[in-house]
Amino acid sequence: MSAPSYAIDVRDLSKTLEGRLVVNHVDVRVQRGKIYGFLGPNGSGKTTTIRMLCGLLTPDAGEGTCLGLDLRKDLEQIRLKVGYMTQKFSFWEDLTIEENLNFVASVFGMDTPKERVRSCMERFNLAARAHQLAGALSGGWKQRLALAACVLHEPELLLLDEPTAGVDPKARKEFWDEIRALAARGLTVLVSTHYMDEAERCDQILYVAYGNIMAEGTVEEILQQSGFSSLEDSFIYYVNQAMENQP
Numbered sequence: 057m058s059a060p061s062y063a064i065d066v067r068d069l070s071k072t073l074e075g076r077l078v079v080n081h082v083d084v085r086v087q088r089g090k091i092y093g094f095l096g097p098n099g100s101g102k103t104t105t106i107r108m109l110c111g112l113l114t115p116d117a118g119e120g121t122c123l124g125l126d127l128r129k130d131l132e133q134i135r136l137k138v139g140y141m142t143q144k145f146s147f148w149e150d151l152t153i154e155e156n157l158n159f160v161a162s163v164f165g166m167d168t169p170k171e172r173v174r175s176c177m178e179r180f181n182l183a184a185r186a187h188q189l190a191g192a193l194s195g196g197w198k199q200r201l202a203l204a205a206c207v208l209h210e211p212e213l214l215l216l217d218e219p220t221a222g223v224d225p226k227a228r229k230e231f232w233d234e235i236r237a238l239a240a241r242g243l244t245v246l247v248s249t250h251y252m253d254e255a256e257r258c259d260q261i262l263y264v265a266y267g268n269i270m271a272e273g274t275v276e277e278i279l280q281q282s283g284f285s286s287l288e289d290s291f292i293y294y295v296n297q298a299m300e301n302q303p
């Protein structure tokens with residue numbers, strides 16, 4: 057059976073949290089091997105959507121597939137094929153880089169964990185810091201560790217939730233070089249961000265506001281659809297439109 061052309065293909069996804077509809081009948085289609093930027097104001101449902109896509113949260117409504125697997129039935133298999141980088145740093149601060157990666161390798165029950173961890177540290181330039189405590193790392197290195205940990209099990213899809221928030225410009229650029237390199241190797245990436253310069257690095261963009269997808273397409277398509285010459289202006293336009301449509 058050939059792999060489906062969409063890494064993510066979900067329709068009508070909805071979620072209510074504490075009585076509030078935070079994801080409102082959302083359709084998401086993500087082509088394999090591409091980088092998708094997920095942008096929206098605070099509280100617009102990005103993290104909630106991402107958590108539903110990787111099987112950590114059950115949708116109230118909606119259906120579809122992630123890597124050809126059923127979003128409702130194949131949760132365990134989806135988790136093995138998806139790398140999820142959480143919005144908040146979620147590693148053991150009192151363990152070293154190497155110990156954290158060893159722990160992730162053991163959770164996934166990898167066959168050759170030591171080799172995997174070693175080559176992963178080399179791949180992400182973490183080897184020289186292998187024995188540094190995660191809690192003592194700068195923001196940029198923490199995020200690099202988090203990225204290494206989420207690709208350790210060689211996933212096919214990366215869901216990165218604001219991976220560069222609070223990271224300095226040089227480290228952000230280096231992080232994006234890594235994302236590009238991973239996509240060049242065939243990984244599909246959905247990355248949420250509040251940075252417009254990062255949106256411009258994506259193959260496709262999704263704008264979400266108040267739980268609704270407001271626009272999607274390439275940078276050029278979004279600018280054309282909105283009639284603006286800057287992404288920032290187009291983003292503000294769509295967010296204002298979403299506000300006006302709020303009940």
Ligand SMILES: Nc1ncnc2c1ncn2[C@@H]1O[C@H](COP(=O)(O)OP(=O)(O)OP(=O)(O)O)[C@@H](O)[C@H]1O
Nearest residue numbers: 073074078096097098099100101102103104105143
């Ligand atoms: N576990 C939860 N219980 C109740 N409400 C929640 C929970 N998680 C999120 N929410 C609410 O759902 C809404 C959407 O939150 P979500 O975290 O998905 O937004 P976001 O787009 O990721 O925001 P940000 O840009 O700030 O990360 C927010 O109003 C938030 O307060």
Ligand SMILES: [Mg+2]
Nearest residue numbers: 102103143217
């Ligand atoms: Mg979030």
